[in-house]
Amino acid sequence: MGADREGSGRRTPTRAVTYAVCGVVLLAGCASMPDRGDLRGVESTPRQDPQVRVFAMPPAEDASPSEIVQGFLEALTSNDPHYETARKYLTGDAAKTWRPERSTTVLAGGPGTESDHSASREDANDYSVTLTGTRVATVDAQQSYAPASGRYREPVHLSRDPKTRQWRIDVLPQGVIMGKSDFQRTYMSVNKYYFASDTVPKTGAGTSAQPAAVADPVYVRRLVDPLTQVVRSLISGPTSLLGPVVRSGFPTGTALADGTDSLAPDDRDKLTVPLNARARGVGSDRCDEMAAQLLFTLQSLTPAVDEVELTSGGKRLCSLSEERAETVAWRGSAQRPDYLYFVDAEHRLVRIAAGSNGTRPEPVPGALGEGTTALRSVAVSRDEHSAAGIGFDSKSLYVGSLVPGGSLGEPLLVSAGKTEAERLTSPSWDAQGDLWIADRNPADPRLLLLKDGAGVPVPVRIPGLDGRVQSVRVAADGVRIALVVEKDGKRSLLIGRVERDGRAEERPTVTVVELRSATPELEEVTAMSWAGDSRLVVVGRESGGVQQIGYVQVDGSTPEASVPAALTGVKEIAATEDERLPLVAYSEDLIVRLPSGMQWQKVTEGTAPVYPG
Structure with a gap:
């Protein structure tokens, strides 16, 4: 959250904060263990509460260049689904070319700012600043997490509109940047499931006809319809790290049906997933594999789904319960x-x-x-x-x-x-x-x-x-x-x-x-x-x-x-x-x-x- 921010010029009313009713508290990754002495417990240190919802605020009238930069960075940590508020800090051209989904860069203490005072004056019409920090991790376009290290330095340039006299960002790095605690609050890890291409469990460990299910962890935004996010990610295919050794039941080109903005289970805990025409001709066995992938994936996200039904063109393809999914693949x-x-x-x-x-x-x-x-x-x-x-x-x-x-x-x-x-x-x-x-x-x-x-x-x-x-x-x-x-x-x-x-x-x-x-x-x-x-x-x-x-x-x-x-x-x-x-x-x-x-x-x-x- 705001505690990650470094640098001067931060303005306090940039965003509003509310609290959701439910969520999971993140805990520190390791408990300290002394090298000597009797067996004893050690308290873990809680991280920032992920129940906090953050809503971005648009730029204020006549905001200074430093306030625009800080406001934009704050907006990146909000729960705005499409970063619409963050784009309001950009010029029209920059808003069209900026791709926040390309990557997320996680910094140890959040992004700091260094102004180029020799080339920037707030009474001029352009302003330059460098975003700085220490890299912790990156999340790529496939939502795959990878540890990172080293210094982060990326230029940001602002210009003043000659008509409105308002400052806006016209040059910025692609993707999203935020501090570690903001990332822990904003994102959550979910296992997508695919099938091992060459691995069939030995009889006794599982049925010989069953493929082995492989977990492919990805990070999705915690409070931005994570169920629909992870379903889209699953259907789009495995991450590059596992791609060579796993397969998916979903035919190439399969996607959610046009007009599907959000998915939610019904009052009987059944989730209906409408697919495009590429899934229309699948056989019953393959359809069961697709449904099993969905059920395994959603079980790592929520207990609210225990049956999945797949449709295409308004017609039912198959339905699979949680119990029957275990007969489709070995986990x-x-x-x-x-x-x-x-x-x-x-x-x-x-x-x-x-x-x-x-x-x-x-x-x-x-x-x-x-x-x-x-x-x-x-x-x-x-x-x-x-x-x-x-x-x-x-x-x-x-x-x-x-x-x-x-x-x-x-x-x-x-x-x-x-x-x-x-x-x-x-x-x-x-x-x-x-x-x-x-x-x-x-x-x-x-x-x-x-x-x-x-x-x-x-x-x-x-x-x-x-x-x-x-x-x-x-x-x-x-x-x-x-x-x-x-x-x-x-x-x-x-x-x-x-x-x-x-x-x-x-x-x-x-x-x-x-x-x-x-x-x-x-x-x-x-x-x-x-x-x-x-x-x-x-x-x-x-x-x-x-x-x-x-x-x-x-x-x-x-x-x-x-x-x-x-x-x-x-x-x-x-x-x-x-x-x-x-x-x-x-x-x-x-x-x-x-x-x-x-x-x-x-x-x-x-x-x-x-x-x-």
């Missing part, structure tokens, strides 16, 4: 695992019923639960039929079935690293039943994939990787991967897109591309886990700071979620895409869990907690 967040797994004091793989209050684990069926091979870390397949274990010296990878009497056999992979820290990472399973792992050997660092958790490991190409992979977690959708990468003593969390060459069935070509930082402010990432379709929980610290725990989105933004209670000495953390299940951590030689709305609770002794995945 990680809709899968509830049976067990939580970890390694006990005897270095065996053990389990406790997921979401229970149990504290007495039982060994898993099969060789990994017998203790004949001491384990350092584990991963359990998403269908909970198989598990992978890393030997106690972090040198060898074993895979076994979770059935009584199952044998372990020889290791599938052996690292030549000289120390434990230079050997194998904890493994990770994707929904197709493939196993991922990294070898940290400095002489031959590799990211590897084992098709169906067996056979010869396939090297995964990572073009442009700068550093050595220290941790691996594959998303449930199978098209995104989270990597902790170390370089020069700094450990960062990077998110990449997984591309597979489907032509090579036995020995596929797999590449991780477009790595992006999800935690640009953290210097040391200790542990991480997927905690939703597009969200991760991360343990780390900023430069010179103490250990923190918090949530991040795959795009590097901070989600609107309560910050987990503080916990000291966290070495490992586990979550599941089903956000109803508690976080679990390994801290101070104990397994602890965090039920919703409560403090961390001791479970038992053990290490390496994991949910399936």
